[in-house]
Amino acid sequence: MAERIVVIGAGGFGRETLxxxxxxxxxxxxxxxxGVVDSGPRPVDLGRLGERGIVYLGTDEEWLPTAAGDEHFVxxxxxxxxxxxxxxxxxxxxLRATTLIHPRxxxxxxxxxxxxxxITSGVQVSTNVTIGDHAHLNPASIIGHDATLADFVSVNPxxxxxxxxxxxxxxxxxxxxxxxxxxTVGAGAIVGAAACVTKDVTAATTVKGVPAR
Numbered sequence: 001m002a003e004r005i006v007v008i009g010a011g012g013f014g015r016e017t018l019x020x021x022x023x024x025x026x027x028x029x030x031x032x033x034x035g036v037v038d039s040g041p042r043p044v045d046l047g048r049l050g051e052r053g054i055v056y057l058g059t060d061e062e063w064l065p066t067a068a069g070d071e072h073f074v075x076x077x078x079x080x081x082x083x084x085x086x087x088x089x090x091x092x093x094x095l096r097a098t099t100l101i102h103p104r105x106x107x108x109x110x111x112x113x114x115x116x117x118x119i120t121s122g123v124q125v126s127t128n129v130t131i132g133d134h135a136h137l138n139p140a141s142i143i144g145h146d147a148t149l150a151d152f153v154s155v156n157p158x159x160x161x162x163x164x165x166x167x168x169x170x171x172x173x174x175x176x177x178x179x180x181x182x183x184t185v186g187a188g189a190i191v192g193a194a195a196c197v198t199k200d201v202t203a204a205t206t207v208k209g210v211p212a213r
Contacts, residue, residue, distance in 0.1 A: 004071045004072065005072050005074065006035065006073045006095075008076060009036070012078070019120075036055070037058065040059075064090070073090045073096070073097055074116055075087045076136075080172055083154075097134065106125065110128045114131055117131055117133070118135075118137070123141050123142075134152050138155060140158045141155045141156070141157065141160070143155070144162040145164070147161050147165045150170075156174050157176070159179075164181055167179070167184075168184065172189075172190045180197060184201070186203030189205050192209070195210065196211055
């Protein structure tokens with residue numbers, strides 16, 4: 001029986017997540033895409049959903065009361081903080097999160113991946129990596145051996161997490177950023193695009209530049 005999936009978020013990452021779902025279906029995975037839920041979609045996003053024949057199911061408030069209860073969801077919203085709020089809302093409604101891994105992603109041995117994770121095309125995950133719930137790995141990002149990514153982490157396109165790095169809850173790693181071996185990025189921190197992290201990053205701070213400060 002096919003797993004019935006709802007994607008939450010009609011924006012850019014939402015539509016990238018739809019690409020992952022469609023690639024999995026094309027590869028023979030038993031999935032059924034029901035459509036997209038979004039609490040405030042832009043007209044351009046609705047138009048782009050329509051162009052590819054994806055059903056807009058309505059806002060959270062409109063769709064959740066109609067849910068049958070057997071649907072699985074994935075929150076495809078870029079902001080870690082917003083993603084956490086939305087994920088908890090759908091979990092509290094009794095729905096289960098699903099994990100989506102693009103067929104062209106490379107996943108190493110002994111890797112543990114949580115619920116609600118989205119791993120897009122071209123991602124490389126090394127060995128003995130732990131990825132928490134509702135993390136996002138954007139295209140061409142690289143996760144080194146023995147790294148730990150906590151819940152609601154976002155790794156943006158082309159970012160590199162080196163070996164033995166710890167990325168705590170709700171961190172956003174900007175596009176093309178690099179975190180060097182063995183460091184810790186504290187909860188809620190933001191690492192700017194193309195930054196190079198050479199020392200531990202304090203929780204709830206923003207760092208940028210080379211070296212990142």
